Amino acid sequence: MATGKYLVSIAACAECHTQAEKGQIIAEKMFSGGREFALPGGLLISPNITPDKETGMGNLHKEAFIARFKAYADSSYKPYKVGPTDFQTIMPWTMYGGMSEHDLGAIYTYLMSLKPIKNAVPEKFKPNAKTVAIR
Numbered sequence: 324m325a326t327g328k329y330l331v332s333i334a335a336c337a338e339c340h341t342q343a344e345k346g347q348i349i350a351e352k353m354f355s356g357g358r359e360f361a362l363p364g365g366l367l368i369s370p371n372i373t374p375d376k377e378t379g380m381g382n383l384h385k386e387a388f389i390a391r392f393k394a395y396a397d398s399s400y401k402p403y404k405v406g407p408t409d410f411q412t413i414m415p416w417t418m419y420g421g422m423s424e425h426d427l428g429a430i431y432t433y434l435m436s437l438k439p440i441k442n443a444v445p446e447k448f449k450p451n452a453k454t455v456a457i458r
């Protein structure tokens with residue numbers, strides 16, 4: 324558990340996965356997503372990664388969580404060229420994909436130990452929504 328907490332803090336997951344007010348992340352909303360990023364390709368919203376079953380990753384299995392990261396670890400993965408209207412992500416997938424399954428598992432276990440927070444994000448940004456970023 325300590326490893327997961329440590330990894331989550333150095334990887335700055337909370338920075339993007341928590342709503343902020345005047346540049347400060349809101350502690351009560353930690354990891355519940357909903358942070359908006361206006362990008363040229365459109366608005367990107369970070370998903371809720373708390374264990375809430377309805378709006379977060381409560382129904383996401385550990386294997387699926389790890390696989391989501393590992394999909395990008397494969398060195399044959401080539402980022403596709405995004406057009407002006409294509410969906411783009413800022414989630415640093417390729418960087419995290421290099422983490423070991425053990426570390427990713429520790430992150431998952433840590434996140435799942437947190438208090439579930441209900442915060443609905445649009446369907447396409449829900450964890451493991453297949454429309455997001457996997458191509």
Ligand code: HEC
Pocket residue numbers: 330331334335336337338339340360367368369370372391412413414415419430448449450451452455456
């Ligand atoms: C620079 C901002 C940023 C950082 C840092 C970041 N994320 Fe994300 N993350 C996003 C955005 C935006 C999305 C939604 C778009 C996407 O899925 O690519 C996302 C998506 C996700 C998803 C949903 C994947 C799915 O199945 O659709 C998970 C799980 C996740 N992040 C976990 C993490 C964890 C764990 C960390 C720390 C190790 C982290 N993120 C760090 C911005 C970030």
